[in-house]
Amino acid sequence: MAQRTFDSTTPEVRITSRTDTRLRLGMRPWLLVVLVAAVIGLFFLTLSWGSVEIPGDQILKALLNQETDRLAYAKIVRNHRLPKVLTAMLAGAALGVSGLQMQTFFRNPLAGPFVLGISSGASLGVAVLMLSSSTIAGATVFTGMTEAGPFSIAIAASVGAAAVMLVVLAVARFVEGNLTLLIVGLMFSYLTSAVVSLLLYRSYAEQIQAYVNWSFGSFSMVTWSRMEAFAPAVIIGLMIAATLSKSLNVLLLGETYARTMGLHVMRTRILIILSTAILAGSVTAFAGPIGFLGLAVPHLCRSLFNTSDHRILVPATLLMGAILAMASSLIATLPGFEETLPLNAVTAFIGAPVVLWVILFKRNVQKSFAV
């Protein structure tokens, strides 16, 4: 009965052959091909460069599980560089896509994956683990943690992120406007960082150092065993995001219009929060609170592709996030040196000028948000 002929056919509509409609939607899919090429290039570059330089054919042999000229090559590629580059790719893609979702969801250019307080929750979890131990058993717990540490850190971060996510989801079901939700997320960030400050204030120098090191972010914390948890989480988050691109497009018109165009606003809202929480939460849990990428990548892509269409922007931010994360990781490793730089410093240091250049050169960022 819902499908009566009266409201689903328009007799005046004549179906003519498909014309230049791709162009009319303002799509530039060839740029996506360029991004895919860059992802592949950086992938091999990251495997090759480092304290030990590995030739291309040896990398391929290592990847294809064949014997390499030197046993160490296979070991370095398989056990160190491959998980690291995969972590960078997944984390970058996750941050880019979740940042895009938040910017569209809140219609706010300053929103990023962490505005809901997810990463603050994760940070709190880690801080409680690393810092509160001082009151119980002193520094011995801390020293013991460097061995079994990273995995318990990931668990602590996940618990913290999930706790905040549940509260935000509960709030999202009650409040009408998105702006309220944005402020709720912001308040959570302040609350959790206040608790972290209190914990830091009561801690030993070594513990503070360990916490600060974690907060720099790193792609090297994910080993193969942890990848089994990290990769599926990110892939599930990205898959939810991919199904949301149509809804995100309609949300550009605002919630009121979206609702009258047949969008289940509450369901969409829950899915967006869920996807963002999974993406941002798992990245924070396994690689630390990596800032900047989530905020910058969507702007970069909107500017480069000159569109607000999420059917382009979701794959674009995914690829661009992976590219910037791998590039940052490559630079942080400093080829030829033993030392590595703090990842968070590198992402902003390299990324900010790129983003500045693009948005000042293209001059179309204002159009994406200005009323």
Added chain:
Amino acid sequence: MSILKTHHLTIGYTALRKPDRVVSRDINVELVAGEMVCVIGPNGAGKSTLLRTLAGMQKPLGGEVKLLDDSVHSMDSKTLARRLSIVLTERVNVGMMSGYGLVALGRHPYTDWSGRLSERDEAVIRWAVEAVGATHLVERNVNELSDGERQKIMIARALAQEPTLMILDEPTAFLDLPRRVEIMHLLRNIARDTGRCVLLSTHDLDLALRNADRIWLMDAGGQLQVGAPEDLILSGAFQRAFRSEGIHFDINTGAFTINRPAGTEIQMVGDGVRAYWTKRALERVGFQVCRESRELVVTVLDDGWRFNDDDSVIIVGSIYELIKVVEPRLAA
């Protein structure tokens, strides 16, 4: 063919720990295919509340709204979106999108999860764009469009939903006069040519009277009266609804004037176009122009205006000067 019917509809707002605020009660109206209906009434009468309730965006306090025999408020949102589309007053900012992309969003209730447009979808989009005469706007960025052009695109988007009923809340609010006339004609033509129903609220009384097939007249108390514009005028309902607002509707000329306390009488001699506009000017400052007056007389000359009172005669060359001369004679 009846499209929408309300049964004892009561509209208004519910508030926490307070009695419901009723805007209007016991509304029984009907919308018919192919008609354009204008909701008019003074500010605060509840026009928007009524439209929002009919569109299913707001729950009624009582009664029900049936769109093609199904209740608007219990219908699946996708089905509703295929039968009813809206255009709101507020200006939307969609970011970087072509006119075509924006109209294409109207296909949302028809496309699959990925939002891919079928050939039929694209044909509907082209049809909607042509129906509003916006073919030249499709490749331009929505940000660069003027208010009138953007409104056309928004209407095309609403049309692309292939609705049976289109509801527009003050679609002409931010437009200049030529654009208002254009949009109003456009909506009337959409209703007539496509057999859809267009329901809109407006403050452009004159345009509503000239274009609407039917008027829903809401007075300040929320009472709703329905009829052809001319019926409402002849029955006096129109005049009554706006009287409290201090607006007078001249049944002879069809013009609206703002009520002022009965002014000082002034006599005007002359006829033709110059006399008409002189009368307008005198009325504007508060005189009541009549055939005879004992004291003040304005005579329209071929090349100026003459003003007589008991003891002086003044000849001026422009209406502006005339007003400066006669205005001090207005009774306090």
